[in-house]
Amino acid sequence: MADAEPAFVQPVTMAMSSARSLRLSLALLAVCSPLLAQTPLESQKQSAQEGAQAPGHGGSGTAGIFPPVLDSAKRPITAGGTVKTGPIVFADIAQKAGLTSWHHTMGSPEKRYIIDTLGSGVALLDYDNDGWLDIYLVNGSTAPALAGKQPSPHAALFHNNHDGTFTDVTAKAGVANDRWGIGVAVGDYDNDGWPDLYVTNFGGNRLFHNNHDGTFTDVAVKAGVALGNWSTGATWGDYDGDGKLDLFVPGYVHYDLKNQSGDATVPLTFCQYRGVKTMCGPRGLPGESDHLFHNNGDGTFTDVSEKAGVSDKSGYYGLASVFIDVNNDGRADLLVANDSTPNYLYLNQGNGTFEDVSYASGYALNKDGRETASMGIAVADYRNNGLIDIYNTTFSDDYKPLYRNDGDANFTDISYETHISELTIPFLGWGTAFLDYDNDGWRDLLEVNGHVYRNADTNNWGTTWAQRPLLFHNVAGKSFDTVPAVEGTGLAAAMTSRGLAVGDLFNDGRTDAVINNLDAAPALLRNVDNDKHHWVAFRLTGGPKSPRDAIGATLYLTANGMRQRADIFSGGSFASTSDMRPHFGLGSATTVEKLEVHWPSGLREQFAVPTIDQFQSITEGKGTEIAKPTTVPDSK
Secondary structure, eight states, rough: OOOOOOOOOOOOOSSHHHHHHHHHHHHOOOOOOOOHTTOHHHHHHHHTTTTTTOSSSTTTTOOOOOOBBBBBSSSTTTTTTOBBBSOEEEEHHHHTTTTTTOOOOOSOOTTSSGGTTTTOEEEOTTOSSSSEEEEEEEEOOOHHHHSSSOOOOOOOEEEEOSSSSSOOOHHHHHOOOEEEEEEEEETTTSSSSSOOEEEEEEESSSSEOOSSSSSSSEOOOHHHHOSBBBBBEEEEEEETTSSOOEEEBBOOBOOOGGTTTTTTOGGGGGGTTTTOOOOOOTTTSOOOOOEEEEEEEEEEEEEEEHHHHHHOOOEEEEEEEEEEEESSSSOOOOEEEEEEOOEEEEEEESSSSSEOOHHTTTSSOOTTTTTOOOOEEEEOTSSSSSSSEEOOOOSSSSOOEEEEEEEEOEEETTTTTTTTTHHHTTTTEEEEEEOTTTTTTEEEEEEEOSOOGGGGGGSSSSSOSSSOEEEEEEETTTTTOOOOOBSGGGOOOOOOOEEEEOOOOSSSSOOOEEEETTTTTOOEEEEOOOOEEEEEEEEEEOTTOTTTTTOOEEEEEETEEEEEEEESSOOOOTTTOOOOOOOEEEEESSSEEEEEEOOTSSEEEBBOOOOSSEEEEEEESSBBBOHHHOSSSSOO
């Protein structure tokens, strides 16, 4: 949300490559010198930043104050800029699918306080193992509900009926949460073959264990992962390679409902934006610690945050996290997106600890040497070169950085070079994900947006309270083209979006999107793109030395003259978890040349893929020929 002034640079180890050392030196210079921090990419950004003023302190945006960007109808581009005709990618079918009977609620309608504005996430998971993705939507709450003066808003679990509709089974499943809900991470933490849910809250968190019969039991207290105060976008991953999923939980603000504004402890400058009074924070409020929980294998977890070096002693404002191998050493590294403070990149050392290379890697700051108000993380190999790249959503009045992986965990912000930056400046981004919406073999990029200041519509800021999604088409890994928002389609709908999860909800080979909207009904963007490309997708089962749901596995598929990479991970997108079945677009190819799976255990296997345009199942160590699918239906 609102940006912070540069933080003091933390000490980093001297044992690093010369490239990383040079990158760290440049970051130090940028942080310590406001003049130098304004110089990178000046020529490329001159038109976009024309008229920008130096950012204020407190509640101002990260990059300055920009003149409004309006469309031909004089509407801010965040809700306007639509076209009458063009390619139609998404249709919002939430009402037809039966999702609009549920409504998100968080705080007061006036949005006086920061806790009223954060919003909640969404997860896609097959909770009953019937081969079809179901939807879990986290709900917020209100101060009166927490005080027992009114009913608590319920979260919702929607069962996929296999016919394009969904049924609310929350009460039967026992996953209503009934707390001030923020995020959800999916993972089979006890390796029983059934996905479990970790729901983060303001207040105690919940660990919903899957009972295999359509119901769940909250075991968070017994497991030792309930925490308290304000947790956000968690992630599951096997950081120590013992075959059991561990849990990382970022903390946001250490918050007190009885003293929400901070009263005299928060200066007035932390409670305004462009000189207009707004809610306070996060700057000026105390940060909440991050936590890493080691899975003991007996249904309990041990907090190893301090020992592992990921406890966030700086008190940054964590919003999203993801375990992902960024340097291809076979170990799960950790990314944390922080609001208004530098981001974290922790490299897994393979001995139960992580090295903080946030600044040295180039991920802590953007290319201007500024920390950003990061909300969500998208990770993928969008260039098809075997390296994981990173995209972060941020506050309005700032571009959204795309970090290119240059190898050895060195990243370069190339948002301007790839044509993403200028359009994203007025938008306030939240959930985000890479997806190949047209199955051409190149990962595209989706983000959803919405403001946190309720008076955004009444000020001439060039932005709006409700904002439309942004979809960028990948041009052969070199740049991204904006997909036009055609009137009446999902991309043109202005929403108060927060959580985003993507996945193939209808088993038709097309990636759809579910959006959790603040104080509104959700959106279900069904993929209706008219491409004729082929695809293949997989459901993986890990062996005895890997997590059963194969979180942490990496797949490399060669087809159509390209070698693509897909990773199985939980979390990343703001407070949300997407479909964990790896999906590959094949373009015009009708055969797969090779599929290689790098399992979390370290085992590497090659598989022959007998058919395409299907979901297929793979089990670690059970042979290299994939049987023709029989258990996962195709809706065509």
